[in-house]
Amino acid sequence: MKDLKLIAQQMTSKGKGILAADESTPTCSKRFEALGIKSTESARNEYRSTLLLTEEIEHYISGVILFEETFYQSIKGTNNPIPKYLKQKNILTGIKVDKGAKILANHNSEKITEGLDNLRDRLKIYKSNGADFAKWRAVITIGQDMPSEACLHANAHALARYASLCQENGLVPIVEPEVLMDGNHSIETCFQTTEKALQAVFYELNLLNVDLEAIVLKPNMVLPGNLSNESIDNHQIAEMTFQVLKKNVPEKVPGIAFLSGGQNSDEAAERLNLLNKLYIDKPWNLTFSYGRALQQDALFCFSKGDILGVKTALISRAKMNCLASLGQIIN
Numbered sequence: 001m002k003d004l005k006l007i008a009q010q011m012t013s014k015g016k017g018i019l020a021a022d023e024s025t026p027t028c029s030k031r032f033e034a035l036g037i038k039s040t041e042s043a044r045n046e047y048r049s050t051l052l053l054t055e056e057i058e059h060y061i062s063g064v065i066l067f068e069e070t071f072y073q074s075i076k077g078t079n080n081p082i083p084k085y086l087k088q089k090n091i092l093t094g095i096k097v098d099k100g101a102k103i104l105a106n107h108n109s110e111k112i113t114e115g116l117d118n119l120r121d122r123l124k125i126y127k128s129n130g131a132d133f134a135k136w137r138a139v140i141t142i143g144q145d146m147p148s149e150a151c152l153h154a155n156a157h158a159l160a161r162y163a164s165l166c167q168e169n170g171l172v173p174i175v176e177p178e179v180l181m182d183g184n185h186s187i188e189t190c191f192q193t194t195e196k197a198l199q200a201v202f203y204e205l206n207l208l209n210v211d212l213e214a215i216v217l218k219p220n221m222v223l224p225g226n227l228s229n230e231s232i233d234n235h236q237i238a239e240m241t242f243q244v245l246k247k248n249v250p251e252k253v254p255g256i257a258f259l260s261g262g263q264n265s266d267e268a269a270e271r272l273n274l275l276n277k278l279y280i281d282k283p284w285n286l287t288f289s290y291g292r293a294l295q296q297d298a299l300f301c302f303s304k305g306d307i308l309g310v311k312t313a314l315i316s317r318a319k320m321n322c323l324a325s326l327g328q329i330i331n
Contacts, residue, residue: 012255083130
């Protein structure tokens with residue numbers, strides 16, 4: 001387990017974060033088509049290869065989460081498999097292993113993440129092909145009578161089973177219980193729900209003997225619902241986010257890499273910066289594992305055929321978030 005602890009520390013090391021480039025094909029296609037890009041396997045490969053070919057990316061990015069399609073591809077125009085290329089740049093390779101959130105039977109529109117079937121065998125194959133870590137996302141919806149105890153328990157249990165299988169097979173699990181921003185709920189409701197979700201997750205992780213020193217937690221920040229009329233400043237968001245983590249995340253967890261979860265690129269960086277500026281003495285490193293908040297500008301450039309722009313946009317966002325992970329953005 002010693003190697004896994006070192007990998008978890010490397011994933012969330014000071015001044016670096018994780019690029020989430022693991023959008024499923026339907027999600028990636030939706031984002032492509034919104035900008036007029038035809039979503040083909042070749043186009044997705046070209047876009048992601050362009051991101052990964054960005055010079056000096058390794059100074060700011062510790063690891064990249066890939067979708068299975070990308071994991072088995074080579075860098076566009078070469079015979080260099082993407083995991084091997086990342087290793088050459090001293091970047092860790094991650095793989096999204098869940099099969100997506102589906103409706104939880106008998107529970108309104110709540111979701112349960114599937115993908116435990118054959119997971120042990122799949123992990124062995126990913127490991128042998130160069131993966132260092134994996135990712136599994138659970139989705140928690142806030143709404144009338146939601147989340148239910150059943151939804152919290154089922155998702156926490158699945159996350160823990162996934163995490164224990166990862167560690168058994170030599171991969172660090174990213175544990176991602178995402179309380180969604182969607183809805184008109186208050187920031188206080190988000191705080192309470194995030195607390196319940198974290199408590200359920202760590203209860204199940206302990207139950208299944210998961211080594212907490214060899215995981216990375218990927219939580220949401222505490223935010224009001226995107227349809228609420230609450231106007232909350234970034235200081236309060238940072239304070240409530242830190243409090244929920246301090247109360248519910250064991251100190252032995254090496255690092256916490258936030259998801260951006262619907263925040264725009266600037267908000268995600270500014271709030272991470274404040275967290276690191278306000279709370280210097282904390283048990284775990286606080287960094288980022290952003291998808292859209294790192295890629296939005298880059299994808300727009302790609303839609304215009306501006307390849308240099310893609311790389312410039314990505315490195316600019318990566319640098320900004322690395323400064324944020326050190327609390328060093330000057331407003």
